[in-house]
Amino acid sequence: MRSAQRSALTGSLAAWHHALLAQAEGGCPVCAEVDPYDDLRRRARRELAARELDRRRAVGSFAEFVRQGWHVLDPGVELEWNWHHQAICDHAQAVFADWKRAKTEFDFVQRIRNFLVNVPPGTAKSRIISVFFPPWVWLPENWPAFRFLCISGTPDVVVRDAGACKQLIEDPWFQENFKPTWKILASDQAKTRFANTAGGRRMSKGMTAKVTGLRADGIIVDDPHDMKDMSDVKREAVVVGWRDGWRNRLNDLRVSFRIGICQRGHEADWSAAFLEGQQAVHLNLPQEYGASICRCPTCTAGETPLGWSDPRRASSRPGCGAPTRAGCRRTFGGQHAQAERRRAAGRARPPGRT
Numbered sequence: 001m002r003s004a005q006r007s008a009l010t011g012s013l014a015a016w017h018h019a020l021l022a023q024a025e026g027g028c029p030v031c032a033e034v035d036p037y038d039d040l041r042r043r044a045r046r047e048l049a050a051r052e053l054d055r056r057r058a059v060g061s062f063a064e065f066v067r068q069g070w071h072v073l074d075p076g077v078e079l080e081w082n083w084h085h086q087a088i089c090d091h092a093q094a095v096f097a098d099w100k101r102a103k104t105e106f107d108f109v110q111r112i113r114n115f116l117v118n119v120p121p122g123t124a125k126s127r128i129i130s131v132f133f134p135p136w137v138w139l140p141e142n143w144p145a146f147r148f149l150c151i152s153g154t155p156d157v158v159v160r161d162a163g164a165c166k167q168l169i170e171d172p173w174f175q176e177n178f179k180p181t182w183k184i185l186a187s188d189q190a191k192t193r194f195a196n197t198a199g200g201r202r203m204s205k206g207m208t209a210k211v212t213g214l215r216a217d218g219i220i221v222d223d224p225h226d227m228k229d230m231s232d233v234k235r236e237a238v239v240v241g242w243r244d245g246w247r248n249r250l251n252d253l254r255v256s257f258r259i260g261i262c263q264r265g266h267e268a269d270w271s272a273a274f275l276e277g278q279q280a281v282h283l284n285l286p287q288e289y290g291a292s293i294c295r296c297p298t299c300t301a302g303e304t305p306l307g308w309s310d311p312r313r314a315s316s317r318p319g320c321g322a323p324t325r326a327g328c329r330r331t332f333g334g335q336h337a338q339a340e341r342r343r344a345a346g347r348a349r350p351p352g353r354t
Contacts, residue, residue, distance in 0.1 A: 063089035114280035144198035149216035211245035
């Protein structure tokens with residue numbers, strides 16, 4: 001009888017203790033005085049909750065993914081987030097979101113299938129689109145089997161961005177936060193190509209390389225021209241290579257998309273060819289607002305299908321708030337913008353004069 005009473009009393013105490021734990025969110029007020037690790041456990045739970053919140057935000061927002069992961073590739077460079085970063089990310093996310101929906105809804109009309117960004121050099125354009133975009137698309141919640149074809153006119157850029165993309169994927173920040181259900185295939189790796197076990201692939205090619213046998217769900221063209229050699233022969237070779245080869249190397253001509261991101265080098269360059277003959281959305285971000293005149297449908301309308309328009313339209317100061325270089329607090333406006341124009345034209349003034 002005493003044994004039965006002891007068991008009943010022990011059960012009652014255990015039930016009372018569990019009730020206290022539930023009310024105190026896992027911490028018993030009676031045991032707290034004798035448990036030196038309780039505060040550490042609470043802190044760990046808060047940190048885990050914060051990490052999960054950050055993870056969900058990064059999955060749902062490409063811009064947030066870039067901001068959170070910037071330190072992986074540039075640990076010593078502070079990212080000065082600017083309006084043009086947000087605009088590029090938001091439109092790239094819309095391109096993918098519409099593609100994903102069109103894959104399952106046959107009658108869905110994509111807002112953006114051909115997306116062109118013209119932006120000055122040094123504004124993190126390649127890092128955002130060529131490096132961060134593929135890993136974000138490959139997140140388990142998105143589309144790990146997506147196949148990218150990345151093209152550039154500069155061989156060094158092809159190798160650089162492919163390596164940076166793979167480095168981002170293999171970093172503990174990506175692996176521990178997003179826990180991909182796939183791995184990089186050891187049997188399909190090269191300096192300019194790698195694939196994952198879910199069927200996804202990131203292929204890189206030079207703009208004038210052979211086209212045979214390559215197709216993708218999305219094409220990314222990053223600086224198709226080598227700006228060091230913009231002769232008519234080289235420029236026209238790039239344009240012809242795009243029109244006759246790369247342009248239609250898509251798996252599904254109904255829904256697959258094309259993204260181009262580059263600076264302008266000539267009125268008849270690759271960007272002009274991209275805007276011709278297809279419904280393209282143009283994000284035209286010159287160094288100074290109004291410095292580049294474009295008569296494409298997007299620029300004529302003054303806004304993109306997302307309702308976005310250049311925020312500098314409302315500014316009374318020419319060049320104010322221009323796209324900034326990543327990691328640099330200085331904006332490209334006023335005297336600095338004038339100096340940039342003079343250098344580009346080969347007419348830099350003597351030292352001491354501004």
